[in-house]
Amino acid sequence: MNSKTYLTSMLLALFMVIGTVEMSFxxxxxxxxxxxFSKTKGFRHQSIPDGVMAIKKLSRENVFDMHSTEDADYITDKNLANFDVIILMSTTGTIFNEEQKAVIQRFVQSGKGIVGIHSATDTEYDWPWYTKLxxxxxxxxxHQQTLKLNVINREHPSTYHLPAKWVWTDELYAFKNFNPDVTVxxxxxxxxxxxxxGMGEFHPMSWTHEYDGGxxxxxxxxxxxxxxxxxxxxKHILGGIWWSAKGFPVD
Known part of the structure; x- marks a missing residue:
């Protein structure tokens, strides 16, 4: 076998292996x-790659499939039909056009889930539906500090495991236009x-709710x-993902 034929055979074998890996992902x-989904149009958190990799690891350990992208053109009815939950990983700014916003709304209205992590609240300020969502x-x-978090509701999969008083270090958001209908x-x-x-005596840091069907x-x-x-x-974010995707009763 000459060198050209050998190289061709090796490349063909490599492509077959790659194809098998992709099909079996x-x-x-x-x-x-x-x-x-981790697109940003404002401040970009350097923790985004760590967050994406952490969820990939969670998916392997907890038997769910995960796909990641920052391409807003991926947000179509056809593509989202393949998913049960969208995880907004520290998104910022205006990241969707009007057509993509309509796709997201239909996704939620079909009974599926949305998970927002950290700066998902620093996103789409001019979209009232999203703010309520x-x-x-x-x-x-x-500045980043250590504080005491009060876990006031331990009847949700995202908080089952947490202590009632949780010492934590983070960048601590305060909020405006808070939706009073959520469960903190x-x-x-x-x-x-x-x-x-800040926000005073009542300062929510994590919440859940059902909204517009999702x-x-x-x-x-x-x-x-x-x-x-x-x-x-x-475990906190895993519980939120699992509940948002599956919708099992919480009691």
Whole structure:
């Protein structure tokens, strides 16, 4: 066999292997399919790659399929029909056009789920439907600090495992245009850090609700790379993803 024929044979074999890997990427009997979307049009968190990789690891360990993209052109009815939940990984700014907004609305109205992580509330300020969906809009934050979080609702899969008082370090968001219809899961104790223009005695940090036919979970935590190495935080977002995708009763 001459060198040209050998090289051709090796390349053909390589392409066959790659094709097999791509076809077998989905897990057999996966519980659900999640789309991680991390496009930004404002501040970009350096923790985004860590967050995407953490969810990929969670998907392998907990038998669900995960696909990630930052391409807003991927947001079509045809593509989203393959997913049960969209995870907005620290998105910022205006990231969807009008057609894509309509696709997202139809996705939610069909009974599917949305998970927002950290700056998902710093997204789409001029889209009222989205503000109600995600639950609030980012207002401000002080420098990163350690504080006491109060887990006020431990009857949700995202909080089953958490202590009632949780010491945590993060970039601590305060919010405006808060949706009073959400169920708050975790609050920040402003007495335990310097909020510099916070929200006062009642400062929500994570919540969930059902909205326009779908299920929504949001956590303001997750600014730092280290967040996505913490078991409690990973179980927190896993519970939110699982509930938003599956919709099992919580009691």
């Amino acid at each position: 989905g897990q057999r009997n996966a519980q659900f399919r999640a789309l991680v 995600i639950g609030a809009q980012f207002m401000n934050h002080p 899961l975790i609050t920040a104790d402003e007495r335990t850090y310097d909020p510099k223009g 299920r929504i979970f949001y956590t303001a935590l997750g600014h730092t790379d280290e967040s996505f190495l913490d078991d409690n935080f990973l």
